[in-house]
Amino acid sequence: xxxxxxxxxxxxxxxxxxxxxxxxxxxxxxxxxxxxxxxxxxxxxxxxxxxxxxxxxxxxxxxxxxxxxxxxxxxxxxxxxxxxxxxxxxxxxxxxxxxxxxxxxxxxxxxxxxxxxxxxxxxxxx
Numbered sequence: 001x002x003x004x005x006x007x008x009x010x011x012x013x014x015x016x017x018x019x020x021x022x023x024x025x026x027x028x029x030x031x032x033x034x035x036x037x038x039x040x041x042x043x044x045x046x047x048x049x050x051x052x053x054x055x056x057x058x059x060x061x062x063x064x065x066x067x068x069x070x071x072x073x074x075x076x077x078x079x080x081x082x083x084x085x086x087x088x089x090x091x092x093x094x095x096x097x098x099x100x101x102x103x104x105x106x107x108x109x110x111x112x113x114x115x116x117x118x119x120x121x122x123x124x125x126x
Contacts, residue, residue, distance in 0.1 A: 013039060013061055017099050019126050024118055026102055026110060027126035038102040039126075042094050049112035050089045056104050057083045063098030067091070 016029050016039050024046070026038035042065075058065065059081040066075045067082060068091045074082050084090050111119045 011037075013099075013101065016126055017041065017061075023097070024110070025120045025124070027124050029126060031106065034105050035103055036106050036108075036123075038104070039099070040102060041097055041099055042092060043097045044094065046092045047111060047114055047116060047118055048089055048091045049114040050087055051084075051104070051108060051112045052087050054105050054108055055083050055086050056108070057081060057102065058092070059101040059103070061099045061101060063094060063096055063100075065098045065100060066093045068093060 011029050013029075016027070020027060021041065023041045023043055026040040028036045028038050030037040039061075058067065058076065060076045060078055062078055064075060064077055066073050067084065070089055076082055107122060109115075109119055109122065
């Protein structure tokens with residue numbers, strides 16, 4: 001990053017989340033090397049997908065998230081995280097709105113190679 005553009009302000013999750021309300025549309029809030037930190041609001045059922053090239057970290061800020069796998073599931077509450085290993089098919093589900101942080105390499109599509117109408121645009125910064 002260009003030193004003249006460096007900010008010494010902290011990134012506040014609540015402030016960033018208050019800037020948008022659409023769901024299943026991750027927004028980038030920071031980068032660390034080749035990894036992006038994305039905040040997202042979700043509710044309802046997602047699609048089955050995987051990420052053959054990378055792990056994916058889910059960190060719940062508010063709400064309750066269930067991540068389904070073909071052979072089980074894990075449920076996360078506020079302050080909890082789970083890392084889905086690369087190549088493992090999964091499907092997030094939220095009965096009520098969940099606000100969370102995702103950590104994944106730049107360019108990772110939210111639907112993996114599954115595609116479809118739930119595929120969000122990448123690299124939208126907020």
